[in-house]
Amino acid sequence: MLKIKDLFASVEGTQILKGLTLQVNPGEVHAIMGPNGSGKSTLSKILAGNPQYTVDSGSVEYDPGGRSFDLLGLEPDVRAKEGVFLAFQYPVEVPGVPTSMFLRAAYNAVCRHHGVEEMDPMDFDVFLHEKMKALDMDDKFIDRAVNVDFSGGEKKRNEILQMAVLNPRLAVLDETDSGLDVDSMKIVSSGVNKLRNKTNAMIVITHYQRLLNYIKPDFVHVLLKGRIIKSGGPELALEVENRGYDWLVK
Amino acid sequence: MKDASEYPSDNKLTGDYKYGFSSEVDSDTIPKGLNEDVVRLISLKKGEPPFMLEWRLKAFRHWQGMKEPHWPNFEYRPIDYQDIRYYSAPRKKGDGPASLAEVDAEVVKTFEKLGIPLSEQKRLTGVAVDAVFDSVSVGTTHQAELEKMGIIFCPISEALQKHPDLVAKYIGTVVPYQDNFFASLNSAVFTDGSFCYIPPGVRCPVELSTYFRINAKETGQFERTLIVADKGAYVSYLEGCTAPVRDENQLHAAVVELIALDDAEIKYSTVQNWYAGDKEGRGGIYNFVTKRGKCAGRNSRISWTQVEAGSAITWKYPSCILQGDNSVGEFYSVALTNNRMLADTGTKMIHIGKNTTSTIISKGISSDYAHNSYRGLVKILPSADNARNFSQCDSMLIGNNCSANTFPYIEVENNSATTEHEATTSRISADQIFYLQSRGLEKEEAISLVINGFCKEVFKTLPLEFAVEAVKLLEMKLEGSVG
Numbered sequence: 001m002l003k004i005k006d007l008f009a010s011v012e013g014t015q016i017l018k019g020l021t022l023q024v025n026p027g028e029v030h031a032i033m034g035p036n037g038s039g040k041s042t043l044s045k046i047l048a049g050n051p052q053y054t055v056d057s058g059s060v061e062y063d064p065g066g067r068s069f070d071l072l073g074l075e076p077d078v079r080a081k082e083g084v085f086l087a088f089q090y091p092v093e094v095p096g097v098p099t100s101m102f103l104r105a106a107y108n109a110v111c112r113h114h115g116v117e118e119m120d121p122m123d124f125d126v127f128l129h130e131k132m133k134a135l136d137m138d139d140k141f142i143d144r145a146v147n148v149d150f151s152g153g154e155k156k157r158n159e160i161l162q163m164a165v166l167n168p169r170l171a172v173l174d175e176t177d178s179g180l181d182v183d184s185m186k187i188v189s190s191g192v193n194k195l196r197n198k199t200n201a202m203i204v205i206t207h208y209q210r211l212l213n214y215i216k217p218d219f220v221h222v223l224l225k226g227r228i229i230k231s232g233g234p235e236l237a238l239e240v241e242n243r244g245y246d247w248l249v250k
Numbered sequence: 251m252k253d254a255s256e257y258p259s260d261n262k263l264t265g266d267y268k269y270g271f272s273s274e275v276d277s278d279t280i281p282k283g284l285n286e287d288v289v290r291l292i293s294l295k296k297g298e299p300p301f302m303l304e305w306r307l308k309a310f311r312h313w314q315g316m317k318e319p320h321w322p323n324f325e326y327r328p329i330d331y332q333d334i335r336y337y338s339a340p341r342k343k344g345d346g347p348a349s350l351a352e353v354d355a356e357v358v359k360t361f362e363k364l365g366i367p368l369s370e371q372k373r374l375t376g377v378a379v380d381a382v383f384d385s386v387s388v389g390t391t392h393q394a395e396l397e398k399m400g401i402i403f404c405p406i407s408e409a410l411q412k413h414p415d416l417v418a419k420y421i422g423t424v425v426p427y428q429d430n431f432f433a434s435l436n437s438a439v440f441t442d443g444s445f446c447y448i449p450p451g452v453r454c455p456v457e458l459s460t461y462f463r464i465n466a467k468e469t470g471q472f473e474r475t476l477i478v479a480d481k482g483a484y485v486s487y488l489e490g491c492t493a494p495v496r497d498e499n500q501l502h503a504a505v506v507e508l509i510a511l512d513d514a515e516i517k518y519s520t521v522q523n524w525y526a527g528d529k530e531g532r533g534g535i536y537n538f539v540t541k542r543g544k545c546a547g548r549n550s551r552i553s554w555t556q557v558e559a560g561s562a563i564t565w566k567y568p569s570c571i572l573q574g575d576n577s578v579g580e581f582y583s584v585a586l587t588n589n590r591m592l593a594d595t596g597t598k599m600i601h602i603g604k605n606t607t608s609t610i611i612s613k614g615i616s617s618d619y620a621h622n623s624y625r626g627l628v629k630i631l632p633s634a635d636n637a638r639n640f641s642q643c644d645s646m647l648i649g650n651n652c653s654a655n656t657f658p659y660i661e662v663e664n665n666s667a668t669t670e671h672e673a674t675t676s677r678i679s680a681d682q683i684f685y686l687q688s689r690g691l692e693k694e695e696a697i698s699l700v701i702n703g704f705c706k707e708v709f710k711t712l713p714l715e716f717a718v719e720a721v722k723l724l725e726m727k728l729e730g731s732v733g
């Protein structure tokens with residue numbers, strides 16, 4: 001589904017990713033761990049197409065099923081329409097725009113892209129409330145402006161709600177656990193787990209092993225100084241939790 | 251409305267201003283310059299009753315003793331008032347009152363290009379239009395149906411001939427000829443505009459609308475609009491404006507007076523899209539307008555809604571004098587400035603009567619090198635027991651080179667009054683746009699969503715068709731300015 005080959009990327013003139021290679025197949029969940037500044041968030045932003053980040057070299061091939069794209073050549077909105085989703089570490093506030101209006105605009109944009117009929121406001125309302133119930137979200141939530149005056153936990157839940165609405169093929173969760181208490185983490189994780197299936201894939205970026213108790217990864221990678229220096233199964237996350245990153249450098 | 255972009259423009263200067271074309275029209279113009287003879291000539295051409303000429307001359311003499319004001323929050327080059335032509339009209343085919351059939355074909359075509367069909371077959375449903383081309387009104391639709399209800403909607407020059415007493419009774423009662431420099435100038439040389447009278451108890455069934463078009467070069471447009479809603483009457487009035495792309499600045503100094511008697515309501519909406527000049531700030535309209543409404547009667551209501559998206563310089567403060575007890579004044583504004591545009595706009599709410607209320611919602615959007623200021627006065631006089639005002643002034647900045655300012659003045663002389671003022675400044679950031687894009691919205695859709703959210707409270711006060719136009723207009727203006 002995703003083949004990242006020898007990726008070098010920079011932000012504001014500083015090279016952060018230095019030869020990252022990673023392959024993700026349908027149905028797999030990959031966890032990426034690493035200390036601050038190792039390039040975890042840069043990877044997520046490059047995959048989503050943030051224009052403030054530049055790719056210096058390397059390639060990213062994306063195949064959502066049946067068709068293959070040079071992901072780096074697509075506009076951010078086209079990536080989203082083709083099933084790439086980034087749950088932001090710091091979701092952005094959009095004053096004045098009600099969450100429900102935003103979600104429907106996004107959902108219908110994806111429909112139009114695939115030549116599927118758009119959903120009318122009534123049907124969408126029903127659809128949205130089902131998704132919200134699964135995430136234990138209050139009804140009033142969708143009348144509020146996107147992320148404005150949301151608590152940290154609400155913002156993260158809103159990200160997962162968007163993910164549930166857009167039903168992506170490849171979801172990248174960028175430190176979705178940061179700022180969450182244990183109860184919120186359980187709810188968010190169960191929301192994420194509901195979206196796991198044989199055709200979808202996920203990349204879960206996290207500092208802590210804790211989240212991986214709830215979202216069980218198939219593979220764990222350690223990212224350091226812009227490269228993946230070690231890959232393994234779930235046990236690698238536990239080892240990192242116990243021993244830190246220093247032992248991997250030697 | 252018809253999309254004017256279907257008609258190609260050969261003027262390369264126009265860029266993204268799709269109304270920037272000019273029309274070849276055989277015109278009756280007078281030489282440049284201003285003196286008493288010009289004032290007399292205008293009055294003569296209009297066949298006005300003597301009281302009007304006298305009033306014009308008083309205004310002119312008063313104006314001669316006045317100085318051009320320069321207090322807004324920007325600089326502009328002084329205007330040479332002798333270098334302006336004060337009258338230009340498309341030549342009529344014959345004598346006598348112009349019917350739509352006699353209007354120059356080029357003029358009719360111009361309005362069609364602008365999405366304002368004048369002919370009976372094609373006219374807009376639900377909207378009666380008075381089309382003003384340079385200095386004169388060239389046609390008013392739906393007149394016959396309105397007449398049946400006793401509604402008068404016609405060019406003010408026609409009203410001066412057919413209903414002189416009515417005009418004499420109200421003109422200058424809200425904006426006197428001594429009011430300010432530009433209002434005095436307008437009083438002396440106004441050439442046309444719309445007159446509208448709604449008789450007692452009548453609810454005007456269609457939107458009344460005036461569409462102003464400046465076409466001729468080096469010509470100023472000085473129109474005067476007077477709207478009177480008699481006891482218990484209701485009217486919703488729309489105003490639209492465009493002008494061709496030209497290198498020089500053109501002056502537009504209009505006066506609008508609204509009068510609402512007991513239990514009457516007037517809604518006045520403007521979508522202003524005069525040519526704003528090019529990216530370097532060359533050319534564009536100087537839009538110096540005096541708009542004021544008087545809630546003269548008890549329980550009367552006046553609402554101003556404006557979407558200001560054009561003009562090199564906009565300088566206007568649609569205001570309400572809340573004289574009648576329980577009267578209500580409202581001001582909803584979206585002012586968008588881009589490139590080198592300058593806008594200093596806001597309102598005045600003057601509370602005189604008891605239990606009067608006013609609401610001010612102002613949204614300023616500024617991008618590129620533009621300057622956008624809100625300037626407003628809420629004045630509560632000693633007589634205005636229990637007066638209430640709520641003001642909200644929000645600014646949005648796009649990019650780092652533009653500016654936004656808010657100058658709220660509040661003067662309260664009655665202890666029972668309540669005033670509230672809220673203000674915010676925000677910025678459309680590249681992060682916001684990326685966030686929305688990463689959910690599948692195209693960049694333009696993302697910008698439009700943010701702008702819509704920001705202006706929502708104002709747009710919802712516009713008649714639906716106008717609201718759609720306004721959204722499209724802002725999107726078009728802001729294309730390419732974010733990120």
